[in-house]
Amino acid sequence: MITEQAKAQASTLPKAQRVSRLLVPSWLVWGGLIGLAQIFAIATVQPLGVSTAYPQLVGWLVDKIVPGFAESQPYLQKIGAKIGWEVMLITGMVLGAFLSSLLPGGRSTPACDIPNLFRSSWARGLAAFVGGFLILFGARLAGGCTSGHMLSGIAQLALSGFLFGAAAFATGVLTATLLLRRTNNAS
Amino acid sequence: METTHILGLLTGILFGFALHRAGFSRCGIVIRGLAFRDFTMLKVMLTAITVGLLGAATLATFAPDYAHLKVKPLYVWGVLVGGLIFGVGMAVAGFCPGTALVGLGSGTRDGLLAVLGGLTGAFAFILAYPWLEPVLIKPLDLGKLTLHEVLGLPYLLTAVVVAAALVGVLVWLNRLEAKASQKQLRG
Numbered sequence: 001m002i003t004e005q006a007k008a009q010a011s012t013l014p015k016a017q018r019v020s021r022l023l024v025p026s027w028l029v030w031g032g033l034i035g036l037a038q039i040f041a042i043a044t045v046q047p048l049g050v051s052t053a054y055p056q057l058v059g060w061l062v063d064k065i066v067p068g069f070a071e072s073q074p075y076l077q078k079i080g081a082k083i084g085w086e087v088m089l090i091t092g093m094v095l096g097a098f099l100s101s102l103l104p105g106g107r108s109t110p111a112c113d114i115p116n117l118f119r120s121s122w123a124r125g126l127a128a129f130v131g132g133f134l135i136l137f138g139a140r141l142a143g144g145c146t147s148g149h150m151l152s153g154i155a156q157l158a159l160s161g162f163l164f165g166a167a168a169f170a171t172g173v174l175t176a177t178l179l180l181r182r183t184n185n186a187s
Numbered sequence: 188m189e190t191t192h193i194l195g196l197l198t199g200i201l202f203g204f205a206l207h208r209a210g211f212s213r214c215g216i217v218i219r220g221l222a223f224r225d226f227t228m229l230k231v232m233l234t235a236i237t238v239g240l241l242g243a244a245t246l247a248t249f250a251p252d253y254a255h256l257k258v259k260p261l262y263v264w265g266v267l268v269g270g271l272i273f274g275v276g277m278a279v280a281g282f283c284p285g286t287a288l289v290g291l292g293s294g295t296r297d298g299l300l301a302v303l304g305g306l307t308g309a310f311a312f313i314l315a316y317p318w319l320e321p322v323l324i325k326p327l328d329l330g331k332l333t334l335h336e337v338l339g340l341p342y343l344l345t346a347v348v349v350a351a352a353l354v355g356v357l358v359w360l361n362r363l364e365a366k367a368s369q370k371q372l373r374g
Contacts, residue, residue: 030209031231035238037201042243043253044194048202050285054309062310075316085195090288092199097292099200100207106293113215128214128297131280132287132304133311135273139284140312141319142269143259146283147202149270150232153259155239157334157345160261167270168277169221175278176221 038151045085047156049148050093051139052079053086060087075140116183138168203289212293214281221278226360233360237353244346262328265319280304 041048059081063070070081100106118124139145142164144153150168153161209231210216220228246254277283282290282301290298312319335345 027209027227027230028234030205031234032238033205034202034209034231034235035242037198037205038235038239039242039246040201041198042239042255043246044198044255045191046255046257047239047243048198049257050283050288051309054284054305055313058306058310059313073313073316074320075313083192085191088192088195089199089202092196092201093203093206093285093288094199094292095196096200096203096205097207097212097289098294100204101212101293106207113213114218117218124297125300127279128282128287128300129304129307131276131278131282132301133308134276135280135282135284135287135301136276136305136308137312138269138272138274138276140269140309141323142266142273143262145273145285146232146277147285149259149266151235151239152257154236154349155243156256156258157240157342157349158258158261159329159332159334159337160259160266162334163261163263163266164270164273167267168274171271171274172221172278173223173274175275176218179218179278180222180224 034151038155042155047148047152048089049086049144049152050090051136051145051148053090054136055079055140056081056084057087057090114180114183117179142167202285203292206286206289207293211282211286212290212295212298214290214297216281217283217286218278218281221274226364230357230360233353233357237350237357240346240350240353244343248341248343258331258333260328260330261332262324262326264327265323268323 038048055075056079059070059073059076059079060083063076063081070076118127135145139148142149143160144164146168149158149161149164153164206212210227211231216225216228219225243254243256247256273283280287280297280301282298284305287298287301287305291302292298333342334349335342338345
């Protein structure tokens with residue numbers, strides 16, 4: 001991994017150089033920028049929240065094919081089957097990631113960077129789809145995801161955010177640990 | 188496009204760019220992160236939460252007109268069960284709803300499949316909502332509770348204390364990781 005290489009390089013550098021490299025580590029820069037995006041979102045419209053946009057987009061699309069669908073579904077009446085701030089946010093996220101992938105260091109993205117975790121590319125694709133299904137179903141049931149409940153919830157000191165974070169990490173840690181037992185590499 | 192749309196798009200570009208730069212287009216950062224084999228995910232999240240927390244509390248205290256907060260209600264069963272499902276999905280996919288979009292934007296097949304799975308999961312939730320609402324969402328809804336309100340303390344003061352604790356965890360994780368990598372280099 002790139003970061004591990006960088007770390008190994010950093011530790012072989014003379015001390016003064018090492019300190020200057022480690023002064024602003026990448027997680028601090030990008031985590032800080034996400035924090036600034038959050039402040040911008042709160043100052044302008046509302047706190048960051050990704051998962052609402054998924055049912056809004058689905059509802060909007062299905063309503064185009066089956067007119068009256070959005071009106072017939074209580075959940076869509078509640079959140080609105082519309083292209084609003086939320087759907088524009090996720091559109092921007094795809095765009096932002098695309099822009100970043102064009103810049104130096106943005107390429108070289110393997111499908112999954114854990115070797116031996118899945119027996120085939122087909123199995124990995126299925127895991128991505130099924131996992132995607134579960135995160136959205138779970139997030140909508142809970143009323144938010146990593147961004148809405150954890151980044152924004154905890155930033156507002158909302159008790160719902162703390163409970164969601166604890167529940168998600170409980171099963172997340174268990175599942176990830178069991179999954180990685182299947183691989184023999186320790187990294 | 189209305190102003191709200193443009194603001195959503197801009198926020199999304201910033202958020203997606205930062206997530207991609209931090210490495211979230213690859214599934215390993217989340218799966219290893221949940222198994223505590225790599226602290227990058229936790230460090231990015233904790234940094235983003237800390238910056239957002241201090242920013243939100245400062246805005247709410249000194250410029251309340253610019254603090255568009257949105258605390259999510261604590262309906263215990265839905266948040267708990269949703270969080271448990273979410274954790275499993277996050278470990279299986281290696282994505283959350285936001286990072287799946289980042290995977291899609293950087294052109295990975297798995298990102299696309301996770302987003303499609305997410306849209307399917309959101310659709311399933313729309314259809315299941317009338318059955319789920321009376322069982323998991325309506326009962327035991329404690330409302331929009333926050334930590335500072337429960338404690339009867341000012342938001343900013345509580346935010347500073349929680350932020351200090353989060354920074355403490357960050358420093359500890361960083362030391363833990365430095366020790367582990369030194370061991371690896373020696374061994």
